[in-house]
Amino acid sequence: MIESPDYPHIVMAFTYRDFKVEIDQSEDHGQVVYAAWVSYExxxxxxVPCVFSRNEAVWKAKQWCDKRTQEGRG
Incomplete structure (x- = not known):
């Protein structure tokens, strides 16, 4: 059994293109870190597994979505 499980702490969620993006905030060795989860069809x-700012998490998540959208078209 895990003594202190790490539950997601979603601090922002939005739709970008056909993707639902959720920005998670957690702490690692006293440093606030962010991750981006993306749900799609x-x-x-x-x-985005780990970055140090919310803005960077959003920016990289959008890049991830753009790349998947471009791959699907062509």
């Missing part, structure tokens, strides 16, 4: 993925 085929499933879900961790688009």
């Amino acid at each position: 085929q499933g879900c993925a961790v688009a």
Whole structure:
């Protein structure tokens, strides 16, 4: 059994193109870190595993979505 599980702490959620993006905030060794989870028609993925600002998490999540959209078109 995990003594202190790490539950998601979603601080922001938005739709970008056909993707639902959720920004998670947590702490690692006293440092606030962010991750971005993306849900879409085929499933879900961790688009951004770890960055140090919310803005960077949003920016990289959008890049991840843009790349998947471009791959699907062509």
